[in-house]
Amino acid sequence: MMIKIEAYIREEKMDDVLDALAKINVHGITCYQVMGCGAQHGIKKYVRGHRNLPVNMLPKIKIEVILGSEQWEEKVMQIIREHAFTGHHGDGKIFSSEIRSAMRIRTGETGENAVFSHSSLNPVPEE
Numbered sequence: 339m340m341i342k343i344e345a346y347i348r349e350e351k352m353d354d355v356l357d358a359l360a361k362i363n364v365h366g367i368t369c370y371q372v373m374g375c376g377a378q379h380g381i382k383k384y385v386r387g388h389r390n391l392p393v394n395m396l397p398k399i400k401i402e403v404i405l406g407s408e409q410w411e412e413k414v415m416q417i418i419r420e421h422a423f424t425g426h427h428g429d430g431k432i433f434s435s436e437i438r439s440a441m442r443i444r445t446g447e448t449g450e451n452a453v454f455s456h457s458s459l460n461p462v463p464e465e
């Protein structure tokens with residue numbers, strides 16, 4: 339079963355997390371600059387001249403990884419957590435879900451073959 343991992347992390351943690359994922363040979367990654375809020379509904383700042391308009395959405399980074407197998411789901415989530423962690427509110431969240439199908443546009447390969455890279459197994463465990 340293919341798995342999608344979606345992580346919402348601090349901007350300043352992006353490089354650490356991406357490096358850590360590269361080290362375990364996770365190569366297919368999409369990063370987004372996003373705005374979001376969690377359980378605290380963000381921090382209420384008020385824009386000058388807009389007294390009633392709370393700026394509760396904070397900039398975050400979203401990292402999206404599709405894995406060829408659920409075998410790596412736990413590992414990838416733990417690695418992301420480890421490298422995105424500060425221990426303070428706003429560290430973010432990691433979600434996983436099942437992916438039904440995939441296709442590599444260049445070759446028309448489908449399923450796991452569309453996700454795995456030919457040059458390296460994806461991903462490999464550390465240790």
Ligand SMILES: Nc1ncnc2c1ncn2[C@@H]1O[C@H](COP(=O)(O)OP(=O)(O)OP(=O)(O)O)[C@@H](O)[C@H]1O
Nearest residue numbers: 346373374375376377378398426427428429430431
């Ligand atoms: N339920 C959610 N759905 C979608 N995105 C979420 C959700 N929860 C958090 N996020 C994303 O994660 C970012 C960080 O959330 P945050 O870490 O503040 O969550 P929290 O539940 O408030 O936990 P904490 O108490 O650690 O702050 C948000 O800005 C948002 O982009």
Ligand SMILES: [Mg+2]
Nearest residue numbers: 376377378428
């Ligand atoms: Mg929060």
